[in-house]
Amino acid sequence: MSIAARSTYHHGDLRTALVEAGMALVREGGPQALVLREATRRAGVTPNAAYRHFANHQALFEAVRAAVLGVLAAAMEAELRQAEGLRDPAERARGMLAAVGRGYLGFAQAETGWFRTAFAFGVHDVEVPADPARTAAKGLNPFELLGHALDAMVHAGVLPAERRPGAEYLAWSAVHGMALLIIDGPLRNASAEQQQVLGARLLRMVELGL
Structure with missing residues (x-):
């Protein structure tokens, strides 16, 4: 899986973009570095957009951890x-x-x-x-x-x-x-x-x- 940060996401690919952004964050700083606001910024969307795919921070973290x-x-x-x-x-x-x-x-x-x-x-x-x-x-x-x-x-x-x-x-x-x-x-x-x-x-x- 590519973990390069994206400035935009393609239609239907927001979940992947957020997971990749999260992977980049934890690769740099470990689990405590996964901040939902920063992940959405790197994915090129607003924080509220994340809730289309993840109910909360823990849900995003579990998806990132699974990918890791x-x-x-x-x-x-x-x-x-x-x-x-x-x-x-x-x-x-x-x-x-x-x-x-x-x-x-x-x-x-x-x-x-x-x-x-x-x-x-x-x-x-x-x-x-x-x-x-x-x-x-x-x-x-x-x-x-x-x-x-x-x-x-x-x-x-x-x-x-x-x-x-x-x-x-x-x-x-x-x-x-x-x-x-x-x-x-x-x-x-x-x-x-x-x-x-x-x-x-x-x-x-x-x-x-x-």
């Missing part, structure tokens, strides 16, 4: 593609788990404003009906992509089936914690090489722990 999760899903899929090409089922499954983790960590570092928005307070993907906006080519949101990789590990015999239930929460908590240490915590001043090495070790630890 879609971008995160695409980043994770980009890492997945190479791993999915491996011939050996066990190596492919292990590679897929590491790939979704790398995509997640890389997104947190490269797009910190979007990452913070994706996980700002609100209704999360595990609690609401499926939404294509939160997905990329595979039709899976980021949480489902992690489940996809874990299922591949079970099918390949790498992860015992009895250890599969709840495994996504364990893996997610570890990788999300590392992401926060890198963007907001003591690892924010570490070199890119140090962050990469620690990230790789963490992903290996998650695999072995599971």
